Amino acid sequence: MKGCVKAKKPGKPKSNPKVSSKRIAKIAHKSAAKPVSSHAAPVASPKKPKAAPVARAKFNPNGFLTDAISISDFSRQDLERVLDVAAEMEKMPAGKKSQILAGKTVASLFFEPSTRTRLSFETAAQNLGAHIVGFADPQVSSLSKGESFSDTIRMAGINGDILVIRHSVDGAPRRAAEVCAKPVINAGDGSNQHPTQTLLDLYTIKKEFGKIDGIRIALVGDLKYGRTVHSLMYALAKFRKVTVYLISVKGLEMPRHIIEDTKGHLTVLETYSIDKYLKEVDVLYATRIQKERFPDEVEYEKVRNAYVITPELLAKGKEGLKVMHPLPRITEISTEVDDTDAALYFQQAANGIPVREALLSLLKDVKAK
Amino acid sequence: MTKEIRITPIRNGTAIDHLRPGSVQKILEVLDLSDATITAGMNVESRKMGKKDILFIEGRELTEKELDKIALIGKGATVNTIRESEIVKKGELPYPKSAEGIIKCINPRCITNVEKLPSKFGIKENPLEAKCFYCETRMSEEEIVSSVKK
Numbered sequence: 202m203k204g205c206v207k208a209k210k211p212g213k214p215k216s217n218p219k220v221s222s223k224r225i226a227k228i229a230h231k232s233a234a235k236p237v238s239s240h241a242a243p244v245a246s247p248k249k250p251k252a253a254p255v256a257r258a259k260f261n262p263n264g265f266l267t268d269a270i271s272i273s274d275f276s277r278q279d280l281e282r283v284l285d286v287a288a289e290m291e292k293m294p295a296g297k298k299s300q301i302l303a304g305k306t307v308a309s310l311f312f313e314p315s316t317r318t319r320l321s322f323e324t325a326a327q328n329l330g331a332h333i334v335g336f337a338d339p340q341v342s343s344l345s346k347g348e349s350f351s352d353t354i355r356m357a358g359i360n361g362d363i364l365v366i367r368h369s370v371d372g373a374p375r376r377a378a379e380v381c382a383k384p385v386i387n388a389g390d391g392s393n394q395h396p397t398q399t400l401l402d403l404y405t406i407k408k409e410f411g412k413i414d415g416i417r418i419a420l421v422g423d424l425k426y427g428r429t430v431h432s433l434m435y436a437l438a439k440f441r442k443v444t445v446y447l448i449s450v451k452g453l454e455m456p457r458h459i460i461e462d463t464k465g466h467l468t469v470l471e472t473y474s475i476d477k478y479l480k481e482v483d484v485l486y487a488t489r490i491q492k493e494r495f496p497d498e499v500e501y502e503k504v505r506n507a508y509v510i511t512p513e514l515l516a517k518g519k520e521g522l523k524v525m526h527p528l529p530r531i532t533e534i535s536t537e538v539d540d541t542d543a544a545l546y547f548q549q550a551a552n553g554i555p556v557r558e559a560l561l562s563l564l565k566d567v568k569a570k
Numbered sequence: 571m572t573k574e575i576r577i578t579p580i581r582n583g584t585a586i587d588h589l590r591p592g593s594v595q596k597i598l599e600v601l602d603l604s605d606a607t608i609t610a611g612m613n614v615e616s617r618k619m620g621k622k623d624i625l626f627i628e629g630r631e632l633t634e635k636e637l638d639k640i641a642l643i644g645k646g647a648t649v650n651t652i653r654e655s656e657i658v659k660k661g662e663l664p665y666p667k668s669a670e671g672i673i674k675c676i677n678p679r680c681i682t683n684v685e686k687l688p689s690k691f692g693i694k695e696n697p698l699e700a701k702c703f704y705c706e707t708r709m710s711e712e713e714i715v716s717s718v719k720k
Contacts, residue, residue, distance in 0.1 A: 271706065350685055372681035372704025391679050393705050458708060 260570050261384075265563045267570050268378040268385045272396045272432045277439040284404050286559035287552075295328070301562050302331035308361025309335035310353075311388070312368040317528065317550065318388050318397070322365050325557035334360055351380050358383045363564055366390075384564040386557075392428055398527055399432040401556040402486070405549040409523060410483060413437070417481055419446035421508050422488035422533060424455040429527045430488055434459050438466035446478045447471045450504045453490065475508050479518040484545075485510060486525045487533045510534045515543050525549050578609070581655050584632050586625040588616070588662075589644035593715075594623035596643050600718050606630040638666040639718050642673070645698070645711075665693050673700055673709070674717045680705040 261267050265282060266274055275283075290298065307326040311319050319337055326333050335357070350373060357364055358381035366374045367388040374387035374394075389395040407413050418437070420430045424447055434455070437443045445467050447455045460469055470478060475485075487510055495501035509532060510524055526534055526546040538544050579585075583606075589597070594610050607628035616622040623644070631651055632640070640647055641663045651659040671688035681704045682689045690703035698711040709717065 273706070350681070351687075369679075370681050370684050371677055371679045371707070372702065375704045376681045376685070376687065391705070 261564070261567045263563065263566055267564070267567045268374075268387075269396050269560050269564065270375050270378055270385065270387045271394045272399045272436050275396070275436070275439075280400070280403060280436060280439060283400050283556065283559050283563065284407050286562060287400075287404050287555040288408070290555040290558040290562070298328055298558070299330035301558075302326065302329035302362075302565055305331050305362040305565060306360060307331045307333050307335075307561065308357045308364045309333050309337075310357055310364060310366045311335070311337045312339045312350075312366070312370075312373070314338070315367050315389065318367060318395075318553070321550075321553040322386075322388060322397075322557050325554050325561055326365075328554070329558055329561055331362075331561070335365075351376060354381050357381070363561060378570070382569045384567040384570075386560055386564065392426070394432060395428055396432065397553065397557055397560065398429055399436045400560070401549065401553045402429070402433055402525065402527070403436055404556050405525060405545060405552050406484065408552065409545060413443070414441040415443065416440075416483055417444040417446070418484040418486055419448055419475075419478065419482045420455070420486050420488070421448045421475060421510075423453045423490045423494070424449040424488070425453040426491060426494050427488045430455070430486065431459055433486070434463055434467070438463040442468075444468040444470070444481075446482060448473070448475050448508065450490075450507045453494075453504070475514070476517060479514070479522075482518065482522065484523050484525055485515075485518075487530070488527065489529065489531055489533060506532055508533060510538055512537050512541055515541065578626075579655070580609075580626050580628045580652055582653055583607075583626065583628045583630050585650040585652060586627075586640060586644065586663075587622070587648040587650065588619060589623035589625065589640075589647045590619070591621045591623055593644040593647075594625050596715060596718070597625060597640055600639050600643070600720050601632075601636055602720070603627060603630070635672060637663060638669055639672050641665050642669065642693075642698075643715050643718055665695055665698065668692055669700065672719055673714060674719050675702045675705060675707055676709055676713055676717055677702065677705050677707040680707060 266279060309319065309323055309326070314337065323333050350370070354364070354377040362383060364377060364381060364383055364385045365388050366377050366385060368374065368390050371391040371393040374385055374390050378385040387394055387396055403413060406416055406418070410416060416437075420433070424430050434445060437445060447469060449455070450473065454471065463469070472478065487508070490501070490505050490507070492501050492505070512535070515522055515524070515538065522543055523545040524534060524538060524543045526549070528546060528550055530546070534546070591613050594612055598608070598610065609626040609628070611624040613621045614624055632649070637649065640649070642665065644663075647663045648660065649663050650657050669691045673689055673691055675682050675689050677683070680702060681687060682702070691700040692703065693700055698714060700709040700714050701707070
């Protein structure tokens with residue numbers, strides 16, 4: 202009886218009300234699957250499992266998403282719609298724009314500090330004529346009294362028509378969208394997603410080059426931990442004939458699963474040299490190498506200045522080469538670049554306002570989820 | 571011939587066959603079978619698999635959630651539902667399309683771990699991968715097996 206345990210004597214069958222006939226039906230019959238009992242028996246006919254229902258955009262009358270949580274939720278059409286509406290927002294007279302969210306309230310819930318993103322969202326909401334309620338410091342919310350995140354969101358959903366949420370915990374905005382009937386916009390959740398950053402990156406490229414299809418973009422710096430470049434890879438994969446050059450130091454390369462996921466949708470070239478493909482690229486998208494990712498300062502010091510974008514470096518690139526950065530920058534881009542035509546990063550940050558106006562506008566008519 | 575001597579067929583309940591070797595221990599760990607009569611076989615010779623594990627549960631049919639757990643742990647398992655010594659349902663247990671409340675997310679910063687919420691995962695095959703609905707963390711087969719909850 203090696204490897205075999207015989208337990209107690211058999212008892213009477215016990216009915217189990219939790220047994221799901223649905224799940225049993227999912228068990229596909231395979232003629233190769235032989236019964237372990239020697240008794241011949243009739244076999245239940247196989248049934249195909251039902252496809253999961255598609256809940257997408259069901260309650261947004263304009264056909265757009267009901268929430269903006271992850272860039273992976275956006276189709277190419279959704280992305281283009283945001284970019285088109287953002288372009289409209291830039292041209293729209295202030296008086297007309299301020300009617301879009303007139304009488305509506307945007308709940309700006311920043312569970313962790315963020316200056317740029319919060320100001321950009323609140324400016325966008327104000328431009329559209331919304332009232333803004335919320336907090337920039339969770340210590341002033343009921344969380345400090347021990348209230349759960351989910352309950353705080355339920356309460357915010359009573360007061361706000363659209364919720365903008367920044368949180369240090371991964372997945373918090375997705376949870377918020379689940380418990381709140383009002384539309385939720387993710388303004389950054391931990392190391393997971395920051396969809397409006399990706400949208401404004403795409404908008405900046407489209408505005409500068411007139412299109413995203415066919416763009417040649419180099420992602421430079423910390424490609425391992427930077428959520429910005431991860432999301433940008435996925436978003437660019439929805440466009441045609443995009444070439445991405447991945448430039449990083451050893452140990453900070455783009456995760457393999459992202460390269461695998463985008464295979465067939467992007468042309469990807471990896472290198473450790475920033476000069477190698479410089480003549481080919483339209484955009485150098487630099488990211489900060491984050492000190493907190495290194496176990497000791499010596500290791501960080503070795504790589505922190507591995508790629509510094511200077512006017513001399515840019516002179517080796519093709520004409521019209523642009524530099525983007527999600528900011529804040531530390532030493533990745535020398536300040537001498539700021540006054541050159543290549544510097545697109547401050548404009549990029551400013552583009553956050555029309556992009557966020559577009560999102561707020563597209564989500565304003567979500568009825569109930 | 572020795573197979574019949576070692577393992578007695580059950581009259582009513584569930585027989586799980588073709589479990590990959592080593593998986594029966596984990597299955598016993600995560601299923602609450604304290605009220606059931608069970609017979610477990612480890613490293614049983616198999617023509618199809620070389621070695622396999624098997625599990626007979628007398629007097630008990632399994633819930634959907636229990637079947638999902640077994641599917642994730644015991645890749646390619648065959649489940650037979652037996653009533654009055656007759657097999658009334660049988661077949662290879664497919665991976666669930668999604669898994670709710672049965673896998674713990676490996677990301678300690680995931681909202682499900684911070685707020686103690688039931689987890690939700692989308693499941694992909696070839697290779698097996700689970701993606702957290704909330705934090706989007708992706709778990710490999712090995713991580714999934716070790717994270718199936720009781």
